[in-house]
Amino acid sequence: MSTNLDRFAQQARAERGRFFDRDRAITVTHAPGWVDLFGGIVADAGMLSLLWPTGDGVMVALQPDPEPIIRFRVGQRTDSIPCTALFLPAGPREYADAAGEIDLHQPPRSPWWGPALMAWVALMREEFARFGGGARVMLQWTDPPGLAVSVIAAIAQALAKAYGIHVAPRELAIACAEGLARLERRSAGAELIGTLTTVCAPANELVMVNPYTAQIGGSAHLPPSxxxxxxxxxxxxxxxxxxxxxxxxxxxxxxxxxxxxxxxxxxxxxxxxxxxxxxxxxxxxxxxxxxxxxxxxxxxxxxxxxxxxxxxxxxxxxxxxxxxxxxxxxxxxxxxxxxxxxxxxxxxxxxxxxxxxxxxxxxxxxxxxxxxxxxxxxxxxxxxxxxxxxxxxxxxxxxxxxxxxxxxxxxxxxx
CATH class of the missing domain: 3.30.70.890 (GHMP kinase, C-terminal domain)
Known part of the structure; x- marks a missing residue:
């Protein structure tokens, strides 16, 4: 995965003076896909689940932008949304209002759109983060299982690094799960086991997730062969x-x-x-x-x-x-x-x-x-x-x- 991430980082740097501003810093992050081996369908009842963070996933390059517009580059296409759709000078919109604005501005054939934008709203509402402007974001993925979770996790981690938001991985995972649940108008059980795995799991290890306590309760490498x-x-x-x-x-x-x-x-x-x-x-x-x-x-x-x-x-x-x-x-x-x-x-x-x-x-x-x-x-x-x-x-x-x-x-x- 590091080779793919390094290649993606080089692509992002090559966009300086084009999609990205030449002089501002670019933050690059990666979030793996995930799949449950056991327990996922009953996570809402608090049952332990055993999960696998797949090696593929979502890669993000993010650059803060003083202009109050969030721009996304996916492949050769660029889409944008005004920051006012997500937050106002007084603070973030309510989840339902933000979800409505996200739907209103959604471009065709863009399943990543809602999860990506909800990262801003979740960090503002759950972690009291504030953003002084917009951003320019490059997104690339390898069709991972659990795409929505990987997208919001990768964007949220990039925002936390770019803006110096001090949030523990577990708390960031909980915020992402809440944002996804509000976007999809359902409880956060499946989203929580996914975000905890994507954000907190050691690389290439199976992890036990307790959705009741929002904790990882143990891990193991796959045995050789x-x-x-x-x-x-x-x-x-x-x-x-x-x-x-x-x-x-x-x-x-x-x-x-x-x-x-x-x-x-x-x-x-x-x-x-x-x-x-x-x-x-x-x-x-x-x-x-x-x-x-x-x-x-x-x-x-x-x-x-x-x-x-x-x-x-x-x-x-x-x-x-x-x-x-x-x-x-x-x-x-x-x-x-x-x-x-x-x-x-x-x-x-x-x-x-x-x-x-x-x-x-x-x-x-x-x-x-x-x-x-x-x-x-x-x-x-x-x-x-x-x-x-x-x-x-x-x-x-x-x-x-x-x-x-x-x-x-x-x-x-x-x-």
Whole structure:
């Protein structure tokens, strides 16, 4: 990644006297993509998630500009927005007002636009930052999973460096998550696990994220000879996240009714099975907002938390060569187990199901699972580092049979 970032920095410097002012400093930052191996879909319930910051991502070159206009250069196109759309002399706009202005000025085919601009608003509203003018920004990316998170994280880090805003990485990640959640008008669970991973995770390490405390709770390198790939089919995976969130809220209300406190994140899976499972409806209630089997969803959420912890422990233990293959295959089994439990709840994409079936027969693949839809990824695949040709072959064959574009977006091999 450093080679790509160095090349991008050279491109930015070459724009002095053209897009950038010749005499003012330029700040260059990078934010990786991210994908969840376990837990992401139930992050709103506070469940632990195990995440991977992919090596690709978003690169930003930012130069403060006294003119009150924010200009973006993406490829050969330049777009702009007046600073007054985001903030006024008296201070930042309310989130809803800023989101409306961002939508009003959005150019066509620009999914990066809202997350990029919300970085200004989030830093002003959450960290009391102030900006005396506009900026000139170059953006470049390698189609990472979780693009929106990577964009806002890269811009926010560039703004903090360029303007000398003293903010800890964790606080910056929380501000970014709040900005994205307000932009997309939903709760910040998925955004928070993504921003914490993108901003705070050590390079090339799997990280455990606790969305309840907004903390990284441990990390591990991928063992030698293993790798992770991300596959995307052109049809974006669709998970009924609003329905999942409402169902998780309903579970919490029912548990409060019996135990007098929000209890799901505090329960062990064994205690839930023994004491609490029978208190939740085993079948959908029939109400429009509660069409999921609550007992099964709660068990899945707790199992995801347990799988996250088990997988992290196994990956750490796999440093011992004697049992490495067995440990990695067990992590893959947990990954595939998670996928099919999601499928039983109606939370997977048909393309993901078909790809998991095809990958399961390959000895070089340990396991695969559909990650959180917010990453815009269809599948995360875990296997031997020499499995890339197998992953590419399955993707190519599926593209031909399904009649849609299938890409292997990212892979990381640990030597």
């Amino acid at each position: 293993s790798a992770i790939w991300v596959i995307r089919a052109s049809d974006e995976p669709r998970q009924p996240l609003a329905r999942v969130r409402m169902a998780l809220d309903h579970i919490e209300r029912l548990l409060v009714q019996y135990d007098h406190e929000p209890a799901l994140t505090k329960l062990r899976l064994s205690d839930f099975i023994r004491h609490a499972r029978d208190r939740l409806p085993a079948d959908p209630t029939g109400e429009r907002q509660h069409t999921m089997p609550l007992a099964a969803l709660a068990a899945f959420a707790l199992a995801e938390q347990q799988r996250s912890r088990l997988a992290l422990a196994l990956l750490r233990a796999a440093a011992s060569r004697a049992q490495r293959d067995d440990d990695l295959r067990l992590v893959g089994e947990l990954l595939t187990q998670s996928h099919w439990e999601q499928a039983a709840l109606g939370l997977t994409d048909p393309h993901a199901d078909a790809l998991v079936e095809q990958l399961a027969s390959l000895p070089s693949i340990f396991g695969a699972r559909q990650p959180l839809a917010a990453t815009h990824a269809t599948l995360v695949v875990f296997g031997r580092s020499d499995a890339e040709a197998d992953v590419q072959r399955v993707a190519t064959a599926y593209q031909a049979s399904a009649g849609l574009a299938v890409k292997v977006l990212a892979h990381k091999v640990q030597n």
